[in-house]
Amino acid sequence: MTTYTFNVEMTCGGCSKAVTAVLSKLEGVSNIQIDLPNKKVACDSTKLNADELLTNISKIGKKCSIAA
Structure with a gap:
């Protein structure tokens, strides 16, 4: 299991x-x-990897990116 963090314009x-x-x-x-x-x-x-998760998060229409 891997933990991923994203920046999301919420x-x-x-x-x-x-x-x-x-x-x-x-x-x-x-x-x-x-x-x-x-x-x-x-x-x-x-x-799912970070890119696949990011693709799904972007479906809500908010600007998002993988956190460094």
Whole structure:
């Protein structure tokens, strides 16, 4: 299992709920953590890599990137 962290342009609770909803539907993704003030999302994944997770997060229409 690998933990990934992303920068996501979230401005409200609705944004964070949308990110959580997208990630929770993915097989092998767990331990989703939202840090709304710092606009960070972290999750564990056993099946998807960072690029695949990023592609799914971008489906909510928010600007996002892999955190360094």
